[in-house]
Structure formats: C-alpha cells, structure tokens
Amino acid sequence: MRTADRGLSGLASRAGLWLGVAVVLNGAAAAMLVLQLVVLARIVDNLTFHAHPFGQEAGRAGWLAALLAGRAILGWLADMAAVTAGMKVTAALRADVLAHLLRVGSPRMAGLGTGETVTTLTDGIDALEPYVAHYLPRAAMMVVMPLMILGCVAGLDGWSFAILACTGPLIPLFMALVGYRAQAIMDRQWTQLLLLGNGFLDFLQGMTTLRLFGHAHQAASTVGRMADDYRRTTLSVMRVAFLTSAALEFFASLSIALVAVVFGARLLSGQADFRTAFLVLLLAPEYFMPLRAFSASYHARQNATVAMRRIAALLALPQAPMAATNTSPPPSGPVAGIACINLSATYGTDDAPVLAHASCQFPRNALTVVVGESGAGKTTLLRLLLGLLAPSAGDIVAQGEAGQPLAGPWRDRIGWVPQCPCLPSGTIADILRLGAPDADLAQLRAAATQADALAFIEALPQGFDTPIGERGARLSGGQARRLALTRALIRNPAILILDEPTSDLDPDSERRVADAIRRAVPGRIVIVTTHRQTIIGQADHLLSVADGTIRPLSASERAAA
Incomplete structure (x- = not known):
C-alpha cells in the first residue's frame, strides 16, 4: 500500500x-x-x-x-x-x-x-x-x-x-x-x-x-x-x-x-x-x-x-544486464567469424552463472550446431550473441577476413529466427516486409526460394497477398517456420541464428526446414541450437554446452550425439 x-x-x-x-x-x-x-x-x-x-x-x-x-x-x-x-x-x-x-x-x-x-x-x-x-x-x-x-x-x-x-x-x-x-x-x-x-x-x-x-x-x-x-x-x-x-x-x-x-x-x-x-x-x-x-x-x-x-x-522487476549499444559506424569489411572469449553470464547478482569462462568460434560458410541438455545454457549463449544479455565477464568479437577484430555494430547484420516465431495477422507479403519494408516482389520471391517457401506460397489462393491469420493459423508448423526463415533471409544477413527451428515438426517438414537452413549457409555464419538429429547430421561444427562451458565435439562424440 x-x-x-x-x-x-x-x-x-x-x-x-x-x-x-x-x-x-x-x-x-x-x-x-x-x-x-x-x-x-x-x-x-x-x-x-x-x-x-x-x-x-x-x-x-x-x-x-x-x-x-x-x-x-x-x-x-x-x-x-x-x-x-x-x-x-x-x-x-x-x-x-x-x-x-x-x-x-x-x-x-x-x-x-x-x-x-x-x-x-x-x-x-x-x-x-x-x-x-x-x-x-x-x-x-x-x-x-x-x-x-x-x-x-x-x-x-x-x-x-x-x-x-x-x-x-x-x-x-x-x-x-x-x-x-x-x-x-x-x-x-x-x-x-x-x-x-x-x-x-x-x-x-x-x-x-x-x-x-x-x-x-x-x-x-x-x-x-x-x-x-x-x-x-x-x-x-x-x-x-x-x-x-x-x-x-x-x-x-x-x-x-x-x-x-x-x-x-x-x-x-x-x-x-x-x-x-x-x-x-x-x-x-x-x-x-x-x-x-x-x-x-x-x-x-x-x-x-x-x-x-x-x-x-x-x-520493481530487476533488469537483465543488456549489451552496450555501439553507435560507431558499421564495420567496413565482411564478418568472417565470431569469437566468444572467456564468456561468463548470469541473470542476477545472486544467481549462479549459467556460463563460466566459456570460449568458442563461429566461422563463416559453415553450419555450427549447438547442442546440450535443456537449461544447460544454449539460449543464454544465443542471447549473448544477439546482444539481449551482457556478459558478466569475457567478450564477443566479430572478426574480419584476416582474423582482425571488427569495430562497429556488427549485430545489425544478424538475422534471428526464434523457436516460436511471431507471425502477426496479415498477408504473407506484409509479414515478410517486417524484415525489409522496401522489399519488392522479386526480392520476396528470391528469399522464399532460398527458404524453400515459394512453392507453398504460390499454391495459396492469393499467393503473397494471402492472409495467414493470427500466429499463422492458416499455415502448418513447417510452413510457418519456413516463412519465418524467409523473413530473416530477406535482409540478407551476414549472421543467421536459429533457436530450435525444427522442434515439434513432422519428419517431412523437419527435413525441408533443415535443407533450407543448409542452403542458407554459403556466405554466412549460421548458428543453430537443436536437439534434432536431422540438423545435427548436417552440421559442419558441433558445439556442446554443459556445466557452464562450451566445447567442440570430437568425431566419435558427434556420432554419439
């Protein structure tokens, strides 16, 4: 009172x-x-x-x-x-x-x-x-x-x-x-x-x-x-x-x-x-x-x-530590890799660290898949990469072609597909243009082709002008995921991050989404968290998050995963 x-x-x-x-x-x-x-x-x-x-x-x-x-x-x-x-x-x-x-x-x-x-x-x-x-x-x-x-x-x-x-x-x-x-x-x-x-x-x-x-x-x-x-x-x-x-x-x-x-x-x-x-x-x-x-x-x-x-x-809810906003000009060269150096992260001063002195690399032109038990810290790692959470220690560095650190807001080049993508009520074109408001129909078609979504979009009664209902009610789970991937790709991001993109999908839809992610790899840094074997089998690099650390898996461990 x-x-x-x-x-x-x-x-x-x-x-x-x-x-x-x-x-x-x-x-x-x-x-x-x-x-x-x-x-x-x-x-x-x-x-x-x-x-x-x-x-x-x-x-x-x-x-x-x-x-x-x-x-x-x-x-x-x-x-x-x-x-x-x-x-x-x-x-x-x-x-x-x-x-x-x-x-x-x-x-x-x-x-x-x-x-x-x-x-x-x-x-x-x-x-x-x-x-x-x-x-x-x-x-x-x-x-x-x-x-x-x-x-x-x-x-x-x-x-x-x-x-x-x-x-x-x-x-x-x-x-x-x-x-x-x-x-x-x-x-x-x-x-x-x-x-x-x-x-x-x-x-x-x-x-x-x-x-x-x-x-x-x-x-x-x-x-x-x-x-x-x-x-x-x-x-x-x-x-x-x-x-x-x-x-x-x-x-x-x-x-x-x-x-x-x-x-x-x-x-x-x-x-x-x-x-x-x-x-x-x-x-x-x-x-x-x-x-x-x-x-x-x-x-x-x-x-x-x-x-x-x-x-x-x-x-009165305590604020989560946020990454500092970088107002310097964007990096001039392409982002060839991301390095996480001695990262530690926690959600509160009294909480135990979710990640402690973890280090890893995310190279370009490769599909890096992050695995781990639920609650191990996969989502925390993604939040650190996205800038939604500031590390309590360590740093995340964008690297150029020669491995040199890149200054500037490199996170502006990220495309993000969450586990439950937000698809508000509207037409397919309206939802895709949330990622690029000035995109024309040719750009929409190109991004949809890359995400394996063009065929089902054109099969709809009004094509790109078809209303999909609140939360994509008129779409199947696989179609909604591919539409969300299209929206991320339409910005042509240098870094593509996806959180559990194939969860709760049937085998055919899972295969289509995994293949679409695989086609998006060339020229990009692609990072995926998942528990599903379909994407794990296509990974170029496999990282395991456990006990607050991140480590690459060996060939034998990868086969066991």
Whole structure:
C-alpha cells in the first residue's frame, strides 16, 4: 500500500504544469462563482426590498452574465487541462513500463501471467487517468473552494460560519471510514479482473486443443463464472459508492437546513437582514459542491491505488544486464567469424552463472550446431550473441577476413529466427516486409526460394497477398517456420541464428526446414541450437554446452550425439 501511495504521489509530479493549470483555472472559476452569487444577492435584494426598477440593475445583470460566462469558460478550460494531464501521465507511464519490461527481458518475465501483464498495461494504467484528470483537481478544489466560501461567510454571519465549519469536516471523515471497506472490495475486484484476463487468454490460446478433447464448453463455463464473480464484486463497489453519496447528502442537507432555520428565526426577530441571509443560503450549497464532486471521484483513487500496486510490482522487476549499444559506424569489411572469449553470464547478482569462462568460434560458410541438455545454457549463449544479455565477464568479437577484430555494430547484420516465431495477422507479403519494408516482389520471391517457401506460397489462393491469420493459423508448423526463415533471409544477413527451428515438426517438414537452413549457409555464419538429429547430421561444427562451458565435439562424440 505504501509503495502504491508513493507511486500515486509521483503521478501528481508527472502531471506537472497541466495539473497546476487546471487547479488555478478551477480556483479562478470558484472566485467568479462567489462574486456571481454576491451580485445576484444584491440584485434580488434591490429589486425586492428597495423598489429599484430593473433598468437600474441592468449593469449588475450584465456583470452577472459576464461572470457566468467566464466561469463556464474557465471550468471548460480547467477540465481540458486536467484531461490532458491525465492522458500525458498515462501515456508516459505506459511507455516507461514497457521500456522497463524490455530491459527486464523474457527470462525474468517467464513466471508472469501474460493476461495479467496485459491487463495491467491496459486497464491498470487506464485506471490512473481518472485519478489524475478528476480526483486530483477535485481534491484541490475541496480545499480551495470551501475555504474561500468560509472566509466569505465569516465576514457575513458568525452563526452560519460555525455551522458550516463544524459540519463540513464530518463528510471527509465519514468517507474515510467507508473508504477502508471500499478498498478491500476494490482489491478483490482487481484480483478477479487479473484472473479473468489470464483465464480468458488461456482459453483463447488453447481453444483448438479444448475443442479436440471436448472440453470447450467446460472452459467457457469457467470463464463465465469468473466474469460473473467480477460482476458481483463490481456491484458491491457500486453499493459502497451509493452509501458514500447518501452519507454526504445527509450531512450536506442537515447543514444547509440548520443554516436556514437559524436565519429564519433571526429574520423573524429582526436580528438579520435579507441580503445577508439570501447570500449565505446561496453559498451554503456551493460549500458542499466540491465535497460532492470529490465523493463522486473518490473511487478513482481506490482504483488507482490497486492498479498502482500492480504497476509498481512490474517496475520493481530487476533488469537483465543488456549489451552496450555501439553507435560507431558499421564495420567496413565482411564478418568472417565470431569469437566468444572467456564468456561468463548470469541473470542476477545472486544467481549462479549459467556460463563460466566459456570460449568458442563461429566461422563463416559453415553450419555450427549447438547442442546440450535443456537449461544447460544454449539460449543464454544465443542471447549473448544477439546482444539481449551482457556478459558478466569475457567478450564477443566479430572478426574480419584476416582474423582482425571488427569495430562497429556488427549485430545489425544478424538475422534471428526464434523457436516460436511471431507471425502477426496479415498477408504473407506484409509479414515478410517486417524484415525489409522496401522489399519488392522479386526480392520476396528470391528469399522464399532460398527458404524453400515459394512453392507453398504460390499454391495459396492469393499467393503473397494471402492472409495467414493470427500466429499463422492458416499455415502448418513447417510452413510457418519456413516463412519465418524467409523473413530473416530477406535482409540478407551476414549472421543467421536459429533457436530450435525444427522442434515439434513432422519428419517431412523437419527435413525441408533443415535443407533450407543448409542452403542458407554459403556466405554466412549460421548458428543453430537443436536437439534434432536431422540438423545435427548436417552440421559442419558441433558445439556442446554443459556445466557452464562450451566445447567442440570430437568425431566419435558427434556420432554419439
């Protein structure tokens, strides 16, 4: 809770100028309201008890209209400034959270629920906008406007001042008492929303499998029950909100009634004049208006507190060490090899090293296959090569034709095919152009030919213009892998890295993908991690990762592998 409160305090500082403008404009509008009521009371008193003709009050009526218009304009500008502050704060915070998660890296995010994280980044951060745009300005006005009205009433009537000063603080006090109960309900509501997001995403991702095994209706019923639980909790929050509003209206009505009764008795006894009584009775409802507005937006703070707790948990994730970005010009010569020299890598200061003083070479014009047990460090090695992880010791050096080190961002020449390639919804041409936005059809065909994908692409109804669905739903596993390889090759990379490119494929698809990788070797450094014998048998160099070290396998060991 304290972390969330500190985070909410930081949001106010993030809002900065726009929030300050909103508060100042609202304060000016409040001052205009008080002047407006003073002028109105003067006009009514003069017309009713002093027999002034309306023409004599025309000037004051003009001032009244001007104050009314000015107050409306200032209120509108204040609302616009507050909404702008809310949008800027949420946009900046969302960018900060996304940037932090990119620095955290996929290994540390593996234990987080995807649906929970997405819900936090969408609904969670969106819940902060009403807090900035409505709650904070109204909280400021809950102080500014009542003090302004109390100061005015104090100069008009002592009894009314005492009544308003005593009854006003009762409303925030009661709201705070109700708020403790409301906060517990909001915690439960947010937890249910996260569970619903996770459950719904899992249901969508596993829909095909669930339907194959006849459990789709059961899963849908489970998601429905979770949604119904969330609905009931939301209604509980609404009941608390209605209770808060009822308490506020009760105390506000009681206070105004006391002021009216006291003034009525004093008017009858001749101890008060009409203009003062009328002006105080006009000011009394406005004294409670900021409290009403604050009460209406109080749930925004509760929503923001719960959401900020989860956002703070994401921001507290430790960052993975990233390789330094090289801003020097790209290397002038071709990359003839990559040398890993005494590499050590770990994912945290308290974690055991995954690689320790490991060395290896990756030559050009050769297929280098990296093998090892799951968790031995193959993926860590790839992350080091890709620059997604910085080595805790040692270095990775790109070498030229004569073996000399090459300076510059040689990683810009890498083509990367992950184990589960990302194939967003779109046509085949759209997906391939993610690798080279300016590629024409001839370049697409050439890359597809090299990856053994052209035949199946042209067999599709619309060829390169065929939509493939989300995650390549209209493609087989082997076709999706060859399409991902095509996307990597279209950039003509000097270094091609593939992580388990044939996992979960049938023998024919595995052979096609392995042959396509083999054809991509000439002129490139090709590095593949795999457990499958089809690619291992085609390797020019075989490296084994075990016990934190990397070593080449001998001919006998290669045959055993």
